[in-house]
Amino acid sequence: MSPQVTPIADTAQDLELTERMIAPDGQRVANPRLDAFVDDVDAEQLRALHRDMVILRRIDAEGVALQRQGQLGLWAPCQGQEATQIGTARALAARDYVFPSYRETGVIYARGAKPGDYVRMWRGEEGAGHDPEALRVAPLQIIIGAQTLHAVGYGLGILHDEADEVAVTYFGDGATSQGDVNEAMIFAASYGAPVVFVCQNNHWAISEPVSVQSAYPIAGRAPGFGIPSVRVDGNDVLACMAAMRWALAHARAGKGPAYIEAVTYRMGPHTTADDPTRYRPQTELDEWRRRDPISRLEAHLRELGELGDDHVAATQEAADDIAREMRAECLGMVTRPPLAVFDGVYAEPHSGLDRQRDEYAAHLASFEGEA
Structure with a gap:
C-alpha cells in the first residue's frame, strides 16, 4: 500500500524543522512523516546510492580540472550537493521529464548521461550536452529560474494529454528571488499542473548568502501559492529520496504541484569563474564539511555492517574509469562545421x-x- 499523500508542512512550526533520516554521524533517525516512503530501501540500494554519489563527486572534480587546464570554458561544481541530486533523481520514473539549472550534473548522471554529455556544452560544441529526448532532461538552463516556466508549460501539456508523467524542475536558493520562479508557481498552482519544484538551498547565490534571499525557510513560500512543501536535510540522501517520492505521489494523484527545499551546501565555487574565499568564511566551510553527504552515508552503512572494502575499492575504480572516459571524450571532440x-x-x-x-x-x- 502506498503511503498517504498529504501535505508535509502545514504550519510555520513545521517549516522551521528540517526533515532528516540519517544524522551527520550516520545514525538512522526515525521520521514518522517520511519513513513510509523509503521502507523498501535496503542495504544494497543504499550502497548503490553511495556509489552514485562517489562517482558524481569524481565527475565533478574532473570537470573542474578540465576547465582549469583550458579544455572547458566553464564548469558549475556540485560538490556537497550529491545527496540532493542523487536522492531526488533516483526517485523519478523513466517517463518523468526534468528541467534542470546548470548545476545538475548528478541529475543527468542518474538519468543515464554518457561521459561526453557532461562536457560537450561547457566546451562550446553543442547547445545541449546530452540528447534531451533520450534522457528526458531538457538542456541545462543558464538563465536563472527560466527552467521553472518550461517545467510548468510541460506540466500543462501533461494535463492536456492526460499522461501519467510529472515535470520536475531544479533551481537554487537565489533563483527563488526571480520573478520567473514565482510566476511558474502561480501557474502550476492555479491549473493544478503535475510539477515538482526542487530548491537546492546551497546557502550561496554566487556571493549573496541565503539570508539575503529569505528571512524565513524558503519552503514556507510554497504554501502561500497553495503548494504543499517539505524542507529536508539536503545532505541526507535517504531523506531526499523520501521527499521526492512524496512529491511525485502527490503530483501523480492529480493534486497539483509540490515543493521541496533541500538544505545543503555548495563546497566549491559558484562556477570556476568564482573565488568563494572573497566572501565566504573558512569556518563555515569547515562546519559543512563535517556534514558531508558521502561520509554520512558511509558511516551509516558501516554502522549496519554493510560497507566492505571491496565495495569501496570497486566504487572508486568505477569513478576513475568514468572520469578517464570523460576526459578522453572531451579532448577528442571535433567541432562541427x-x-x-x-x-x-x-x-x-x-x-x-x-x-x-x-x-x-x-x-x-x-x-x-x-x-
Missing part, C-alpha cells in the same frame, strides 16, 4: 531557417581566399 548550428532548430523544414542558413553560408563564403 559552422552551418551545423542550424541543425535541429525545428522538427520540420522551415523556410525562414533555410533563408538564414543560405545567408550565413554566403557570409562565410565571403571570407574564402583571405589570408
Whole structure:
C-alpha cells in the first residue's frame, strides 16, 4: 500500500524543522512523516546510492580540472550537493521529464548521461550536452529560474494529454528571488499542473548568502501559492529520496504541484569563474564539511555492517574509469562545421531557417581566399 499523500508542512512550526533520516554521524533517525516512503530501501540500494554519489563527486572534480587546464570554458561544481541530486533523481520514473539549472550534473548522471554529455556544452560544441529526448532532461538552463516556466508549460501539456508523467524542475536558493520562479508557481498552482519544484538551498547565490534571499525557510513560500512543501536535510540522501517520492505521489494523484527545499551546501565555487574565499568564511566551510553527504552515508552503512572494502575499492575504480572516459571524450571532440548550428532548430523544414542558413553560408563564403 502506498503511503498517504498529504501535505508535509502545514504550519510555520513545521517549516522551521528540517526533515532528516540519517544524522551527520550516520545514525538512522526515525521520521514518522517520511519513513513510509523509503521502507523498501535496503542495504544494497543504499550502497548503490553511495556509489552514485562517489562517482558524481569524481565527475565533478574532473570537470573542474578540465576547465582549469583550458579544455572547458566553464564548469558549475556540485560538490556537497550529491545527496540532493542523487536522492531526488533516483526517485523519478523513466517517463518523468526534468528541467534542470546548470548545476545538475548528478541529475543527468542518474538519468543515464554518457561521459561526453557532461562536457560537450561547457566546451562550446553543442547547445545541449546530452540528447534531451533520450534522457528526458531538457538542456541545462543558464538563465536563472527560466527552467521553472518550461517545467510548468510541460506540466500543462501533461494535463492536456492526460499522461501519467510529472515535470520536475531544479533551481537554487537565489533563483527563488526571480520573478520567473514565482510566476511558474502561480501557474502550476492555479491549473493544478503535475510539477515538482526542487530548491537546492546551497546557502550561496554566487556571493549573496541565503539570508539575503529569505528571512524565513524558503519552503514556507510554497504554501502561500497553495503548494504543499517539505524542507529536508539536503545532505541526507535517504531523506531526499523520501521527499521526492512524496512529491511525485502527490503530483501523480492529480493534486497539483509540490515543493521541496533541500538544505545543503555548495563546497566549491559558484562556477570556476568564482573565488568563494572573497566572501565566504573558512569556518563555515569547515562546519559543512563535517556534514558531508558521502561520509554520512558511509558511516551509516558501516554502522549496519554493510560497507566492505571491496565495495569501496570497486566504487572508486568505477569513478576513475568514468572520469578517464570523460576526459578522453572531451579532448577528442571535433567541432562541427559552422552551418551545423542550424541543425535541429525545428522538427520540420522551415523556410525562414533555410533563408538564414543560405545567408550565413554566403557570409562565410565571403571570407574564402583571405589570408
